Amino acid sequence: MEATLRFELRLDTVNKNGEHPLIFIIRIAGQRRKVSTGITLIPELWDNQHQQIVSLTTKLKIQLGKKYGENLPTKHQLIQYQDQISALMSDARAVESRFIFEKTPYSADMIAEEIKLQQKQATKKEDPSNIVYDFIDQYIEEHKHIREKGSLTVYKSLKKHLTNYQNHSRSKVRFDQIDYNFLQAFQGFLISWEETNEKTKRVSSLNNTTISKQLRTLKTFLSYAKKKGISVNPGHKDFSIKEYKMEVIALTQAELDLLLGLELNSNKRLDQVRDVFCFSCVTGFRYSDLEQLHRGHIKNDEIRLTVKKTKKPLIVPLNRFSKGILEKYEELAAPLPIISNQKFNKYIKELCKLAGIDDPVEIIRYKGATKQSTIYRKHEVISAHTGRKTFATLSLEKGIPAETVMKITGHADYKSFQRYVKVTEERKRNEMQKAWGAPV
Structure with a gap:
């Protein structure tokens, strides 16, 4: 039967x-x-x-x-x-x-x-400790109380792509199998990967910048696993990851002056958004640190707080612009009229469009060997993080030494800060040629 x-x-x-x-x-x-x-x-x-x-x-x-x-x-x-x-x-x-x-x-x-x-x-x-995405779960669980939720997102994305790759290759991703050939195959899979949103029917894919970040995260994760006693294939060290230059979107001094002088008495919402954004532009604070700012952090014309992302203490001196903005809101319980990051990013684009910050900006990404170039109006690509980038570039242009700017922004690695130096040099060249003509 x-x-x-x-x-x-x-x-x-x-x-x-x-x-x-x-x-x-x-x-x-x-x-x-x-x-x-x-x-x-x-x-x-x-x-x-x-x-x-x-x-x-x-x-x-x-x-x-x-x-x-x-x-x-x-x-x-x-x-x-x-x-x-x-x-x-x-x-x-x-x-x-x-x-x-x-x-x-x-x-x-x-x-x-x-x-x-x-x-x-x-x-x-099958030794569970040798399965990569199982170990990622363990890593996330161990670090969820000591790291910011957003900083763990990259590991969740990595797990998602490794799971997709496993379904594609029909073999589990193991630490002892991740060598040069695996990383090459995984990179090819990520280049060809596409996903359709069931609701919008839009097809999304990964560009080379995102793929490089995923591969770097995986290699960093392999080093962490080795320290935890996991047997890791040494062949992954032979695989080099190409770095792709990211555009630095920052305001010029003229654009910042335009925002500071913009008449917004009839629009309280955008007036407050302008003040918070400009405060970031003249202090270099991330939006996550502006969200945690309270009056106890402000003393003797400086702000002392522990950076939310790095968990390191930071001291930022006030200047006439930042102090003036704080004085404007001295009647509030919080130092600044903070709203959600999502709303802020929406409103800051509206504000910059109103101010006429609309120079064309070319954003270049690569998908495999294919170059993808998109032209935006500048206000379309401005976000909360633009404030921090603006502070770094304008401070360098004003002659503040790079080491001092890094102390204020909390940058510990000159390699990640160096792109701001390159941007200011490019700006100098462009402004010189704009005013005096390009050399023949």
Whole structure:
């Protein structure tokens, strides 16, 4: 008699995330045996009638996200779960077929024991500590309380791309296999990778700058894993990652003066956005540090705080512009009228457009060997971080030594700061030629 195979969600058992274990049930001639799948699911994602995982559409994701938040599995995780379910069903039928071929009388117990033996052998064969994306989970968990949430995003992106690559190559990504050839293949995969947004139908892909960041993150992660005692393939050191120059979007002195002198008495919203942005332009603070700024940080005409990103103390002297902006809001409980970063980035573009900051700016990216050039109006590419870049470039142009500017901005690495020096030199050349004509 052929076995009846089904999957059931155990509604009598639930974990802290609201998930229930999915069990595999084998029935033969009245005998019933359960086998663990290792999968836990929220009830809304299991279709018992069709014996499959529910497709996570954008609408369903929004609906379930309100209830389960960050505990909601990703679409890729659900695809992996469905593959596991299909494989388990296939394995059980293969065991049953072998019994039939060998003319061996069999029971639900015998099939279950064979499945468990296969699971045990697979687990023994695969050392969990050697699976890269499993170790990424461990890294994120260990560092979530000591690092900013945003700084861990790059590791989550890396895990996503490694998981996609695994599905593509049909082999798990292991530390001992990441050599020159692997990185070359992974780079090629990232260049060709595309994803379609189900809601907007827009296709997104990765440019070479983003790909380089992913590869650098992976190599850094390999070094960290080695320090933790993981056996890492040394072949990855032979793979060099090409660096791509990023444009430095910063205001000129004339554009900053234009914003400072802009009449906005009738528009309180943009007036406050202008003040916060200009405060960043004359102090070099990141927006994340302006968000945490309180009056206790301000004393004796200087600001002393611990930088949110680096966790290092920073002292920034006030100047007449920054002190004037603080005095304007001295009646507020907070030193500055801070809003959310998302709204600020939207409004700052509106403000700069109103001010007429619209010189053409060319943004160049590469996808593989293909150059992608896009021309924007300058106000379209200005964001909260432009304030910090403006401070660095204008300070250098005013003659402040690079070492001093780095002390104020909190830059510890001259290599990352050097691009501001190059920008100011380019500006000098352009302004000279603009005023006196280019050499023949």
